[in-house]
Amino acid sequence: MSFEGINSVHLLGIGGIGMSALARWFRHEGYAVSGYDRTPSPLTEELIAEGMQISFEDKLESIPAQIKDHSEKALIIWTPAMPKDSAQLNFFRDNGYQLKKRSEVLGILTSTYYTIAVAGTHGKTTTSSMIAHMLKSAGKPIVAFLGGITQNYQSNLILGGKKSKEPTLVVVEADEFDRSFLRLHPNEVVLTSADPDHLDVYGDEQHILDGFLEFVHLADKKGRLYIQQHAAQRLGEGKLPKIATREYGLRSSGISAENIQARPGSFVFDYLDGKNEIKGLELFIPGFHNVENALAAIAIALDHNISEEQIRLGLSSFKGVKRRFEIHVNEGNHVYIDDYAHHPEEIRACLSSVRAMFPTKKLTVIFQPHLFSRTRDFAEGFSESLSLADSVILLDIYPARELPIEGVTSAMLLDGINTDHKELVSKEDLMSHLDKASPEVLVTLGAGDIDRLVPVIATWMKEGLNRYAL
Structure with missing residues (x-):
């Protein structure tokens, strides 16, 4: 399935952090975008201001005319958070609309572009945002679908970079909830952590570890895996895919940080990976965990031929994500x-x-x-x-x-x-x-x-x- 022949997109649960990023991308690409959400929020207000038609009543009368009258040209994207008795969801199901979960749509997008997918129980939003900012500030053409609002761009969708012959890089936050990350097609994978969570979905710790292991095996055979040291231990290093793998962590034998200084508004540290050493990096989103997240972002930047000067600038200018430290x-x-x-x-x-x-x-x-x-x-x-x-x-x-x-x-x-x-x-x-x-x-x-x-x-x-x- 592609988006050929589609001219309008309707999102059920459009106010969600992941859904709204997709809504913004479709709007940027020239599609008519509409949606439903249960309650108004600052985010839905922003989407309306950006030109999207949003209703807060789950009624058939709230569905825009272009969706009702031209079902063959409409794509309906829905989130599993929608109740089973939703009037709009059941209308679209009963009338043969092209209906896709958010994860399925991201799967289509990631199969089209060179994709860096970031997963983990913790740290994925900050790490994916940091990677996207580092690439964009260095002039790389990117699209980033994030699970939080970045302070640099005031959005969960990052677009841009210099126009060049380089292929567009997609950075996507890969969500383990509902196993949705297994629909992605990543070239490179980052795994920030693998602690048990969402046991209402996975049942027990071993099943979520199995889910993460299945995810890292989705990486392209010619791609790379960046994995936090404890996550590698939890999954079992002998079970990891046979691709270029880089382990990172504050005290990792692979990619590590030294001379960490905690200051009232920043953390200063040295980056080492056995081949490269960058001293005196300053990160203005404090936290030892954010230093660790930065290690993955710096490693990816180096592997994409971003210079030390650009890395310093990208890291020091990163303002973080709303509600993340x-x-x-x-x-x-x-x-x-x-x-x-x-x-x-x-x-x-x-x-x-x-x-x-x-x-x-x-x-x-x-x-x-x-x-x-x-x-x-x-x-x-x-x-x-x-x-x-x-x-x-x-x-x-x-x-x-x-x-x-x-x-x-x-x-x-x-x-x-x-x-x-x-x-x-x-x-x-x-x-x-x-x-x-x-x-x-x-x-x-x-x-x-x-x-x-x-x-x-x-x-x-x-x-x-x-x-x-x-």
């Missing part, structure tokens, strides 16, 4: 950082880096667990990683796609958190609670609707700093 306030004795972390290992990486940056300051964490099943499956790990903080505030579990599970609540994490200050607080009472606490270093964590509190908290802290200045 995003520093909102860093003034005097008050710091506020927000992160998407929703897995024990992600929380551990985030808080360890914050500790290194601000070793003498009291660390307060607000965490909103994401999914009942994930909270149940990793309760011990969540408690252990949250114990890195001095004070922990737990919000109620964000259910996302799930119904409640009996006995599974945020409270089940409390006993295992090894700190003297830990409590449950409702979202409604959070700001009054913070007023009394007056935290020095505050970190919000979670993948649910905690993001809606971020601007409120940032404004509150900045206003407090103004009061202190007076």
